[in-house]
Amino acid sequence: MGRPSLSREQIVATAIEVADEGGLDAVTMRLVGQRLNASGMALYRHVANREALLEAMIDAVAGEYGYPEPRPPHWRDALTALARQDWRSYLAHPWFLAATATCRPVLGPRMLESLEWALAAFDECELGSHDKLRLLGVVSSYVQGLALTSTQQGEGESVSQYWRDRVVGTGMRRLEQVAAEVSDETADLDGDFEFGLQRALDGIALYLETR
Missing domain, CATH: 1.10.357.10 (Tetracycline Repressor, domain 2)
Structure with a gap:
């Protein structure tokens, strides 16, 4: 049975969990990949780099707490x-x-x-x-x-x-x-x-x- 496919939403949600636990400095593509049991390359297919991931995290929380x-x-x-x-x-x-x-x-x-x-x-x-x-x-x-x-x-x-x-x-x-x-x-x-x-x-x- 193959690995379940990743989604951008899963990656961003996991990165937010990491940041909630350890702050922004704790967020790395490698650690997020480990949490998802996925390689860094698998993440890069959905998110260009760490900076893009941080931008997606910020926008996700802004949406979660929309006015x-x-x-x-x-x-x-x-x-x-x-x-x-x-x-x-x-x-x-x-x-x-x-x-x-x-x-x-x-x-x-x-x-x-x-x-x-x-x-x-x-x-x-x-x-x-x-x-x-x-x-x-x-x-x-x-x-x-x-x-x-x-x-x-x-x-x-x-x-x-x-x-x-x-x-x-x-x-x-x-x-x-x-x-x-x-x-x-x-x-x-x-x-x-x-x-x-x-x-x-x-x-x-x-x-x-x-x-």
Whole structure:
């Protein structure tokens, strides 16, 4: 009985699994081939090279976390949906953040659709292109920044214990109070995300009202 035939979709899905486990640096044609019990040459019949594979992975995740249709008509609801979807994608695939947090992202079909969707959130606002990009940057930078710190917590002691061990006893009363009152048990990452997102959107609303 022969080996089951490979497909581009299988290769991309396996590469995403590898990246989820070990980051983008772990993704090689050889390792992906091993996971699929296939030779590197078999992969090259579907994907030209590693760079093309990474581009396909990025576009696949962009499609997996596509923004909702129909798009909410009000800009605030649309940007809320955008931010929440990006947040979920970064937590599910931390490497996706590193791959897309750049001014020159991979622009596959699904990424282009996402960017078009995002810009359309401001269709009812009288804004120039530069302002649209700036305001999208406020939201995307917030989501990316919080996702970066949340997915880079490292191994070993808990985050709250890390801070207590290094702050308590310094005599810096404000820091000591925070370290004593904030714990892993009281942490609410999604709540923190929602709080910051709504404050960012409040700022955009104020700008739109008073500019």
